[in-house]
Amino acid sequence: MTKASDLFVAALEAHGTEYVFGIPGEENLDLLESLRRSSIRLVLTRHEQAAGFMAATYGRLTGRAGVCLSTLGPGATNLVTAAAYAQLGAMPMLMVTGQKPIRSSRQGHFQIVDVVDMMRPLTKYTRQIVSADSIPARVREAFRRAEQERPGAVHLELPQDVAGDETAAVPIPASFSRRPVAEDKAVAQAAEAIARARHPLLMIGAGANRKTTSRMLRGFVDKLGIPFFSTQMGKGVVDETHPLWLGNAALSDHDFVHRAIDAADCILNVGHDVIEKPPFFMRKGRRTVIHVNYGGAAVDAVYFPQIEVVGDIANSVWQLAEALAPQPHWDFAFFDRVRAALLADMRSRAGDDRFPMTAPRLVADVARAMAPEDIVCLDNGLYKLWFARDYRCRGPNTLLLDNALATMGAGLPSAIAARIVHPDRRVLAVAGDGGFMMNSQELETAVRLGLDLTVLVLRDDAYGMIKWKQSHEDYPNFGMDLGNPDFVKYAESYGARGHRPRSAGELLPMLRRALDTPGVDLIDLPIDYRDDDRLLNEDIPRLSAAVQ
Incomplete structure (x- = not known):
């Protein structure tokens, strides 16, 4: 006979699981002990949302479902944004959440929400495991659903009493399948x-x-x-x-x-x-x-x-x-002229020496610093448009951006996962100050794991993209400005190194040193989006129309 939590972990191993990202709780203690004795590495994070972003990014980069773990109640509800991130972004991910015993209750409804129903509109598959014997089939089906086209998020709830049961069941191995071809x-x-x-x-x-x-x-x-x-x-x-x-x-x-x-x-x-x-x-x-x-x-x-x-x-x-x-x-012939005009426009903006820096110059310097196989992980903000437009990728998944849920807070966690999956590549996280602070605590995770990682924080002391749209639509400035910590000291408080350029010319050498130095580096870069309205709404339409 096998303990149910051991069977669950063996089923994860049978499907190639290498890492579980997350934060366990008391309802996960059996599962946690089973993980301790397994080949799977637990990556302990500082927030469940970040764990979900990491698992989704693992799935995005490997094609295999990334796995994240939380306890019941607030731990599970913290996975909701990550579930939507994976589901909309077509990233295979399995969320495992704990739950109070389902055969008896000593605490009433304390911390209990219906997580399965909560996850239903956000996932391809969500089930509560009600018996140890059903674990192999549930886990096999969850991985199949997560990884088949179109990939996405799935969820399994493992109650505390079921995790401690005994069973004679064994894992169901992954089957071989091929997608049908077009007629x-x-x-x-x-x-x-x-x-x-x-x-x-x-x-x-x-x-x-x-x-x-x-x-x-x-x-x-x-x-x-x-x-x-x-x-x-x-x-x-x-x-x-x-x-x-x-x-x-x-x-x-x-x-x-x-x-x-x-x-x-x-x-x-x-x-x-x-x-x-x-x-x-x-x-x-x-x-x-x-x-x-x-x-x-x-x-x-x-x-x-x-x-x-x-x-x-x-x-x-x-x-x-x-x-x-x-x-x-x-x-x-016309397409050739379009390409020539686009490249000329990109070159003309790449040398702008203004400081705080402009987004096109920032993108150009990042491109100069990164090798073709290196990975840039973006959070969400106005700068994302410029990276999407001007950062010329040499291969798939070398610029990780989210144009599906487009959530803030994913940049740093996704970079941590990218570095774990590809320890042989340099990884750069780029985040605005608003998005960075939503999961900035994961700096501690990166330092604790001993990762080589560079984080570029674009500081405009505001929710910059919405402030820019507010201005563009002739609304007065209201509700967008914010305060920030001293990001250099903030990084140092976690055991990372902090840097702050004083001119546009200082960024590129600073970025190259950070990328080539072991450990976690954070660069606090002032950025100015005020000129983006003219660039996006006057210059580019006028210049592109001239191609005709």
Whole structure:
């Protein structure tokens, strides 16, 4: 016979679990002891929300469900934002929460909320484990749901009395499966539409951000010579220094890439996820849009593709590449001009010496400091638009940003997880002062774990993006300004090193030293968003219109 908590942990091990991120409570003590004797490493965090962000990022980077742990009641409710983060962002994650004994009660309803029902709208699967014998099936199904396309969050509740039961059950190993491939006639119809077009264009979305799909898309672009752009969560799927890259749909409208989109008469839309803002607005009769994804298109007022290729994305892209050849009537001259104009605009902003720094100069300096395989993890703020637009990724998942839930507070926890998954790569967390302070306590976690990590805090002493929008829409400044600690001393109080540049020219050498020095470094960088209104709403529309 086996103790139920031991069986639960053995089931986690059978599905390849390496880490459990979280904060246990008294209802988890059996499970905690089982973890202590297992091969799984417990990463103790300072807040359950941060543990969820770490588990989701582990899932995002590996394709395997990251696991996080909390107790009942307030510990479980603290996972809600992380559940939404993983679910909307298509990151496989398993949340395990404790619960009071379900066969008897000595404390009434103290700390009890219906966590299973709470998690239902935020997850793909949520269950309370009511018997030890059901553990293998519940854990197997939870991992299957979390990892199958479209990935997301799942939840299991393990009550205290069930965890202590005895059982003869054994883990159910993960099974081998392959996704179905697209139907031949759909591929042929899509190939015919692309071949017939005069100005075809490739769009790469979040669903294409998989290793095999990345290879197939690179082969597709190289063989056919069709220019491409991406959504924010599709960045780096194909190397953005490629001569056919046209940019990223970071801005809502008016940027250079939108001129190319307007000129396209056929858009091959690979991996579009409706969670992201639509990168273009469809108009009837203007162009053919081909939907290539694991599932059919979710049609709405701005997205109603004429052709759908449904099946494994990598295989669909390969089939399309096999069915097509470059066509003599394809005309990409305008797309070439768009790319040249975009790169010229990026270069013109990269040397701005003003201090506090501007976001385009910040992005340029970070790009100079990071190697192609290094990872930048963004929190959420106005700077995210500039990183999405101007930071040219050389590979998938080298710029981790959230354009789904777009929550603040995830930047530092996601960087900690990225460093754990990739100890051979340098990792930089970038957060505004507002987002950083939402989970800044995880600096202690990074220091305790002995991680080499650099944190760049962009300080404008305000909730900068909303303040910028408030100003742009002619509202008076109200409710956005805040106070901050001395971030240098704050970092030092955790055992990290703190730095503060005094000019724009000091950032790059300071950043390089921090990235190359073992341990945790924090850089307090004053930033100024006041010029972004002119850049985003006057300069870029005017310059991109001139491409025509």
